[in-house]
Amino acid sequence: MAASCTQLCLQCRSLLCSKTVASTWRYSTQLRHCTTVTRLPAKILNGSSVIWGNRTTTQARQRWKQQMFCSSDFSTTHLATEAKELSKADVVTIRDAVPVTESQISLDLDAAAELSALEEISNEEAVSISVPSVMPPASTSLRDYVDQSETLSKLVQLGVQLWKLEERPNVGSMLLRLNFNTDVAPRLLFLKDIGVEDSRFGYIISHNPFILTESLENLHARVNYLKSKKFSPETVASMVSRAPYLLNFSVKRLDNRLGFYQQQLSLSASNVRNIVARLPRLLCCSLEPVKENLKVCEIELGFKENEIQHIVTAIPKVLTANKRKLTQTFDFLHNTMKVPHHLITKFPQVLNTKYLRIRERHLFLKYLGKAQYDPSQPSYIALDRLASLPDETFCTELALATLEDFYLFQKTL
Template sequence: MPVKIQNISILNKFTNSLKYFSKMFKCFHLKVLSARNTSSSRRCLSVFSQLLMQSSEIELVEKNSKQIEESLIKSLNSTTKKSLLEPLSDSEDISHISTYLKPTYPNFAAYANNSEVLQELIKLDVNLHYIEKKLTEAVPFILKLNFEDIKDHILFLNQLGMKFEDIGQLITKNPFIFKEKLEDLDVRINYLKFKKFDEIMILRIISKNPFWLSYSTQDIDKKLGFFQMNFKLAGHEVRLVATKKPQLITHEQEKVKLNMFVIRDEMGFTIEDMKEMILKTPKLFMSGQQRMLKCFEYLHNEMGISHLQILEEPQILTCRENRLKARHQFLKKLGRDQFDNKKPNFVNLLEMVKNTDGIFAVQVAKSSAEEFNLFLKSM
């Protein structure tokens, strides 16, 4: 119980006692810490606390301080070291402490035989295992659905021209499409039509980017505007980029800006160059910055490839540096590292890196797969 202070006199005594208590505690604190096991320290501190709480008057702290200290030291000296094999006392029991358990979700297997929704999704080749592993929060959502909740969504997508297997892939990646109202989905499709996307473009967009229809028309309009403004694109060029790489439009804009910075400020390309790049290879602006920069440095500094040559084949910047280096070094060993298209024995940059080792060795290096494998082992 806390000490109840009734008047100023007792308050002054309490303050003086606390000052003495602080000095006394510092004196024996080192003795407590020097104990050979933590159990002794805890027992000593426990005795000290009990003695303080038993004092009915504040004055006892000052008068009997010597007795308190002697009791503490006696308790410390009389404490014997416990064996590690001894069971813990009630005060030392830690069985109530448990590790943090992640929330668990039901699995589809237990419901597959009785769930009409799961049976219909299986018919569409929806990868339920993928959803269980990668999209765990979608599992209870799907199990709560009935067939009427999903039937109209499937028909809506099918009427847009999507094949049922493509609908299954869309649901696998974005099962939360069933959260969207059909009226909203219809508005989002009409928005694309209003922006002069034809049916083939729309079909490709929603097939390649399962999350596109989960964005509102306002969000999509802002995202398309971002690319039009930053890359100086005309309307038909925006449609070209969105159709070529629909995932880029909904990609994190901060990452796109970072790639723009790397290409412009660290590689030395211009805004006009970046416009040409995004029209030819839009996925370049979704690539990892370090991988892209290392590839450029090897192309430009080691192989002597100019900015103009890279602009002709910007996809080369998506190649791994190790792959590029190995194949270039092999061509160099054979004396076939010639990348000027105005000279004989010209080697196309993309042809050098895009095919398998066997095709590269025979068709590009004019050698054999065995010789290239031996070269790789020697690197």
Template sequence: MALPRYQRNARCLLLALGQYGGFLKGLREPMALTCCNLRRNEAISGHHFYRPFFTMQNLAWKCWRSGAASVRYISEDGVNVIQPENSQPSDSQKQQELALVPKNDVDMLLEELDDPLWSELDVIPEDEGPQIAPIPPSSYTLKKYVDHSETLQKLVMLGVDLSKLEKRPNVGTFLLKLDFEKDIQKILFFLKDVGVEDNQLGPLLTKNPFILSEDLDNLQKRVAYLRSRKFSQKAIARMVSRAPYLLNFSVERLDNRLGFFQKQLGLSAENTRDIVTRLPRMVTGSLEPIKENLKVFELEFGFRKNEIQHLALRVPKVLTASKKRLTETFDYVHNTMEIPHNIIAKFPQVLNSSLLKIKERHMFLSLLGRAIYDPTQPNYVSLDKVASMPDDIFCTEVAKASVQDLDEFRKTL
């Protein structure tokens, strides 16, 4: 369908402006830039006009009156306008070099651009107003939020280490959404009732801030379950303080964990309570390393069931120790020092000691002729003295030498 002549010219003008000046991009540029360029009498392209429709109408009308399609030329004030496409410049036009747009048209355009887009008193919709961006899932710092967040300020006063929490994904956002009196205070009172000391609240929340998201009724049910299993108030307080994620476990999950240790180790209920109270992290940690270590003790090391029970009851930490470390220590103690299983089971702390210390002391005693680990022999040396005694006491009571002698020996290794 053929367009009227003035519509064709307006369409050509829009195309020309879009190609020359990036019309669509220009709609996003500040209008003040356009005004500034006009006032400085600098050349600007059509993409600087923030209100293109009105401007296009005026210029298209002039183009239609000139009887030609759209080709740009520059006015004396530096504004891009239209020159006939088909007609060649006459001699007089060549002498003038540029056609002129009436000054009145440019003044009128400037007046329009000077009109404010909105008033300072206009109400800005809430969704368009400035808002504080939420903290990223893995934030760089919580410092800038502390001055504006009562919740963060009170957590710091409790001893919570925000520098550790801000490195954990989503924790910063989670804390900023909490109200101290509504969401946090009730949990603190609950922990106090359980028996957690004031100086332990900060470290507990640093390790497990997500206890603040737990329902208070569920927390109370879990404590009630532990009491029903005859854990004392002191034992529960110790367990919650040393294993902060303990109360995040449901009653069913807690029951399964306690049942696992009782069944796998063949322990009584009392011994199960004792071992869990002393090392509550066994309950909240992964069970896979424990299962693997139990197999290692039985199948690779050759301990009997009752010896494994004794090992676990005396030093529960051996159940969660590194398999590599356990293997290296057992190999040296059993094969190099020639100590049998029953003596190792009697002094299991040797498996939890530094292998380097054991090697140094064994070689030092061997040099002195005192490496005697058979209880039936005179000058017998028990493994617990080799594994855990301080250097000065070890040298005085066991090696019958001075600390300087031990230090000189270490330099030869």
């Protein structure tokens, strides 16, 4: 009886040990499998590492945690359940924490077959890899942002010169904050509606980017004001195209400028409109140079009020001309060429001609003995022709010489 009991105990212990070893082997195998999967390299595609590697690693890590929890639980409860398992059937089922399915095994094998991140790839695969561009946090040039900014890229297509804008403080950051559809496009449509040609958009924005931040209500109000002053729609469009800052001034300021020219020059409203239409920047520029030039014409140059009116009406640029250039040209005309005031008033375009051009031609005519500017004398040469004719025509019609002779004479000056 004792011998039979001893044999039964040995059989039970042998059965329990064999089950324990089998279960432990299965858990160890699964844990090694999980650990192997977690070491798989992640394949990087399109600049991102969230494709195969991270997904497989995440799944393996979860299984590993569950396996570890089950293994620990099995170790602590094994002795407590040993007696109960001996009293059950010969086949004892040990529940797995997370069973490994065939699909998971296939996924792990596929991940293991992936290329290493350090393995050489073909040219085709290298070309297919795209790295998303990132907008630089800071730069000294707007061209670094063109590829990332829809607004800048479309402004370039319109002909905007970014190199001019980036030289101005805070303009670059202002443009980057603008949305093309909500900020830029409505202003461009407004310019088109008032008659500005598409080819002038680039010029206008290059010189006045702040028009993109003006409210449409203000822009419409300023255009309507100019039309109320009897500027035609075609004239308004031309003025805006040639003076980009025109629409940045309030209606009150535009009205004050028109009143200033009418009062200072004692001109009619029609003549003021004519002057401003031909030189629209008169409404944008500072009034101080204009006042100074009017004083120079009256006091230093000695022109009468009606003569100044005629000169300004014919050549509005005299109002904004450089003071030194204006006095230098007049001094040569009046004191060297002996041209009286009334002839200069009759041909005011000579005041807008380059000083060197007038000087060279006069000296050449004097060298030839043809410098005659008095209308009452024979071989009279009109000042407008002296100033405006091209070199070849000047030589053949006025100097009666060849162009080569004129060029040789210029070298002697």
